[in-house]
Amino acid sequence: MKDLIIRPERCLGCRSCEIACAVAHSKSKSLFSALGEQPAPKKRIYVDCLPNLEISIPITCRHCEDAPCVSVCPTKALSQDEVTGIVSHNPDHCVDCWTCSMVCPRFLPLYQLILNIGCWTSSMAYNRGVISRQTDAGVKCDLCQGRDIPACVEACPTHALVFYELEEIPGTKIPETTSELTG
Amino acid sequence: MEQKENEKSMDSDSETMLKKVYEKSIDPASQTILLKAKQEGIETAWDRYEKQLPQCSFGQLGVCCRNCNMGPCRIDPFGEGAEKGICGATADIIVARNLLRTIAAGAAAHSDHARDAVLTFKKMSEGAAGSYAIKDEAKLLSLASEYGIPTEGKNREKVASELADALLLEFGKQTGSLLCTMRAPEPRLKLWTELGIVPRGIDREIVECMHRTHMGVDNNATHILLQGLRTGLSDGWGGSMIATDVQDILFGTPQPRMSTVNLGVLSRDKVNVIVHGHEPILSEMIVEAAEDTELLKLAQEKGAAGINIAGICCTGNETLMRHGTPIAGTFLQQELAVITGAVEAMVVDVQCVMPSLGELSGCYHTKFISTSPKADFPNTVRMEFHEEKAYETAKEIIRLAVENFPFRNPEKVNIPAEKQECMVGFSAEAILNALGGSPDPLIEAIKSGAVWGVGAVVGCNNVKIKHNYGHVNLVKELIKNNVLVVTTGCNAIACAEAGLLVPEASELAGEGLKAVCKALGIPPVLHMGSCVDISRILVLSSVLANRLGVDISDLPVAGAAPEWMSEKAVSIGAYVVSSGVFTVLGTVPPVLGSQAVTALLTRDLNNVVGASFAVEPDPFKAAALMLEHIDGKRKSLGLNSDR
Ligand code: SF4
Ligand code: SF4
Ligand code: SF4
Numbered sequence: 001m002k003d004l005i006i007r008p009e010r011c012l013g014c015r016s017c018e019i020a021c022a023v024a025h026s027k028s029k030s031l032f033s034a035l036g037e038q039p040a041p042k043k044r045i046y047v048d049c050l051p052n053l054e055i056s057i058p059i060t061c062r063h064c065e066d067a068p069c070v071s072v073c074p075t076k077a078l079s080q081d082e083v084t085g086i087v088s089h090n091p092d093h094c095v096d097c098w099t100c101s102m103v104c105p106r107f108l109p110l111y112q113l114i115l116n117i118g119c120w121t122s123s124m125a126y127n128r129g130v131i132s133r134q135t136d137a138g139v140k141c142d143l144c145q146g147r148d149i150p151a152c153v154e155a156c157p158t159h160a161l162v163f164y165e166l167e168e169i170p171g172t173k174i175p176e177t178t179s180e181l182t183g
Numbered sequence: 184m185e186q187k188e189n190e191k192s193m194d195s196d197s198e199t200m201l202k203k204v205y206e207k208s209i210d211p212a213s214q215t216i217l218l219k220a221k222q223e224g225i226e227t228a229w230d231r232y233e234k235q236l237p238q239c240s241f242g243q244l245g246v247c248c249r250n251c252n253m254g255p256c257r258i259d260p261f262g263e264g265a266e267k268g269i270c271g272a273t274a275d276i277i278v279a280r281n282l283l284r285t286i287a288a289g290a291a292a293h294s295d296h297a298r299d300a301v302l303t304f305k306k307m308s309e310g311a312a313g314s315y316a317i318k319d320e321a322k323l324l325s326l327a328s329e330y331g332i333p334t335e336g337k338n339r340e341k342v343a344s345e346l347a348d349a350l351l352l353e354f355g356k357q358t359g360s361l362l363c364t365m366r367a368p369e370p371r372l373k374l375w376t377e378l379g380i381v382p383r384g385i386d387r388e389i390v391e392c393m394h395r396t397h398m399g400v401d402n403n404a405t406h407i408l409l410q411g412l413r414t415g416l417s418d419g420w421g422g423s424m425i426a427t428d429v430q431d432i433l434f435g436t437p438q439p440r441m442s443t444v445n446l447g448v449l450s451r452d453k454v455n456v457i458v459h460g461h462e463p464i465l466s467e468m469i470v471e472a473a474e475d476t477e478l479l480k481l482a483q484e485k486g487a488a489g490i491n492i493a494g495i496c497c498t499g500n501e502t503l504m505r506h507g508t509p510i511a512g513t514f515l516q517q518e519l520a521v522i523t524g525a526v527e528a529m530v531v532d533v534q535c536v537m538p539s540l541g542e543l544s545g546c547y548h549t550k551f552i553s554t555s556p557k558a559d560f561p562n563t564v565r566m567e568f569h570e571e572k573a574y575e576t577a578k579e580i581i582r583l584a585v586e587n588f589p590f591r592n593p594e595k596v597n598i599p600a601e602k603q604e605c606m607v608g609f610s611a612e613a614i615l616n617a618l619g620g621s622p623d624p625l626i627e628a629i630k631s632g633a634v635w636g637v638g639a640v641v642g643c644n645n646v647k648i649k650h651n652y653g654h655v656n657l658v659k660e661l662i663k664n665n666v667l668v669v670t671t672g673c674n675a676i677a678c679a680e681a682g683l684l685v686p687e688a689s690e691l692a693g694e695g696l697k698a699v700c701k702a703l704g705i706p707p708v709l710h711m712g713s714c715v716d717i718s719r720i721l722v723l724s725s726v727l728a729n730r731l732g733v734d735i736s737d738l739p740v741a742g743a744a745p746e747w748m749s750e751k752a753v754s755i756g757a758y759v760v761s762s763g764v765f766t767v768l769g770t771v772p773p774v775l776g777s778q779a780v781t782a783l784l785t786r787d788l789n790n791v792v793g794a795s796f797a798v799e800p801d802p803f804k805a806a807a808l809m810l811e812h813i814d815g816k817r818k819s820l821g822l823n824s825d826r
């Protein structure tokens with residue numbers, strides 16, 4: 001199946017993905033009309049900056065069924081609500097081991113990037129924190145149900161977000177390097 | 184018929200290609216060339232538009248600010264993210280400031296064009312620009328008297344020289360207000376005075392916009408927008424009006440004449456030279472040089488049957504209005520003209536010239552010649568133009584084009600058949616003339632309801648709207664409802680291409696308008712000139728208002744820019760609405776990110792200047808809005824308002 005993959009090294013921090021996501025989840029589905037809608041449409045993706053890397057990165061989680069990140073987390077910092085399917089993160093238990101990011105296709109490229117530049121001071125707990133904010137808002141990425149290409153992927157001018165065919169998850173074969181995603 | 188047969192013989196690939204091409208333009212000539220472009224793998228503005236999609240939402244809403252280097256800052260329109268820029272600027276402030284800068288740029292373009300016209304005029308009067316002369320002495324004298332210049336005992340050149348000085352003063356004026364504003368009806372001028380928006384020096388208003396929008400200066404949306412109106416007025420009742428006046432003196436005030444339009448005006452066997460941009464200063468010389476016997480002889484030697492000049496955009500409108508020089512197309516047809524493969528030289532001055540023409544010309548034999556000291560482009564032959572040796576330069580340009588003729592590759596040539604007749608040249612003077620010297624017949628027709636009202640439809644093309652679809656449908660809808668249309672710029676060219684600028688087009692008009700057109704022998708859509716010539720529309724509106732003893736905002740008149748794209752159009756919008764004319768925009772201006780600014784423009788301005796904007800991309804709905812507005816004005820004037 002296809003999933004949204006984040007390529008942090010390409011993100012320019014323009015926040016186009018955020019707006020496109022909000023518009024895709026508005027009633028009217030059009031930017032100009034969505035402006036006045038009540039309640040205001042909510043985005044499912046957050047562009048944040050990784051302070052230690054001085055880069056911006058779009059962060060989003062779709063709270064997978066049988067979330068692989070939950071199953072691999074060694075300290076049970078990640079858990080999944082059986083009813084709502086929401087994946088939560090408990091920062092008190094998180095030891096920043098990045099194991100979760102090795103199985104989450106969305107974060108793997110970030111993990112690769114960090115491996116490459118050897119900057120371990122950037123915290124996975126931080127990224128999870130952003131996801132938690134999103135969870136609190138009561139919305140999650142639904143891969144833009146009903147659209148062929150997710151709105152954020154379409155909106156990103158630098159292709160920092162791509163919609164990529166993955167083999168089964170878990171045990172998934174995901175691209176080893178971010179450059180493999182370009183194809 | 185032919186089209187159908189062609190289609191049949193094509194495979195499905197070509198069919199989708201065709202479908203795509205039909206989606207881009209309503210004009211068959213443009214469709215033909217768009218198809219040629221596809222087949223030859225040539226990129227056009229439409230392809231580049233696709234690559235830009237989706238466009239940045241912050242930009243579309245006007246909520247991105249780069250006015251200082253703490254930024255860029257942008258406001259989250261859905262309220263989850265930043266509500267203010269780093270300095271504290273809200274969406275209202277940012278949107279208003281951006282709008283003001285846009286108006287300033289538009290006014291600058293028109294007014295700087297005007298300055299160059301006046302400088303040429305000045306040089307001519309001093310004998311330093313021998314290629315130019317005074318063509319309309321009556322207009323010279325009437326303008327001189329308007330500017331308080333005694334003419335008795337002076338020769339024409341002396342009068343011209345003093346008038347030029349007076350006009351130049353308008354640009355750098357430090358006290359008082361622009362003289363042209365005196366042409367506005369009294370109640371209008373009084374209103375502007377009360378609001379404090381009577382424009383002062385032309386350059387001053389533009390400079391003040393840049394000052395006010397600097398970080399930490401003007402931070403009140405309403406206050407900012409009032410300066411926008413004043414700057415717009417400095418264009419409409421200043422720069423643009425001066426440009427029109429001076430160009431009329433130098434090149435003649437347009438009178439009705441026939442011509443032809445669309446890509447089909449390009450010649451199979453003559454040297455084709457396109458003049459494109461906005462100023463008539465050089466193109467006038469080009470038109471003259473094309474008749475030079477030496478060059479015609481050279482053309483013959485090179486195997487050409489002659490030299491054919493055709494215009495694009497407003498440079499084209501200027502020579503069309505005064506000489507009946509044919510027009511090859513509107514703004515979005517500039518690339519298509521080159522793609523015909525039949526253009527020896529694309530000669531450009533300033534404004535609305537796509538930089539893509541450089542690379543594009545390289546795909547054909549076309550010489551892309553840039554002439555303005557202000558405007559260079561990629562891959563051009565620079566042939567800088569100066570008034571002192573205007574005709575010589577024009578000749579050199581034509582010579583280059585003629586010498587390029589043998590390099591035309593017949594295999595790459597496809598000139599569409601479409602070539603439409605049109606009647607042009609309706610300056611305010613010419614319209615009054617056609618009416619028998621007084622506005623009364625028009626006023627009577629309006630009173631009786633035969634002419635329901637007047638629609639001023641102007642503006643560019645924009646890839647966001649199917650080429651000419653907005654223009655043509657809006658205008659057709661208006662004349663069908665007996666609204667006499669006055670037009671300038673690319674709307675005029677679009678209407679001409681659609682056959683609306685011939686007297687016979689009155690058949691498409693309602694009964695009342697049809698009868699009036701037939702009686703006067705005029706089309707239901709009157710071509711008043713280039714974009715700076717919207718000043719002619721202002722003058723005409725003032726004549727009507729004065730005659731009726733009312734303000735412009737009381738007239739059954741409405742404006743529209745169905746496919747606008749340029750900053751100049753925003754400045755035009757600002758002065759047309761401040762002059763009291765309700766205006767419908769066909770593409771959404773980048774202001775929706777601020778509710779306050781949007782409400783101001785579309786509603787509250789009505790209480791301030793007696794007119795406001797509306798946004799409506801659908802030309803049929805836009806026409807309905809204009810008609811509704813005209814009905815209302817008729818009612819207030821005590822005229823029959825039941826259509
Ligand atoms: S973090 Fe990744 S693997 Fe975990 S639920 Fe979210 S999208 Fe799925
Ligand atoms: S895929 Fe759709 S729902 Fe998910 S973050 Fe992107 S735009 Fe939002
Ligand atoms: S649209 Fe792309 S570049 Fe812009 S913030 Fe989102 S991921 Fe980054």
Ligand code: SF4
Pocket residue numbers: 248249250251252253254255256267268269270271272277398399
């Ligand atoms: S002027 Fe204000 S809003 Fe604009 S870039 Fe500077 S800090 Fe940001």
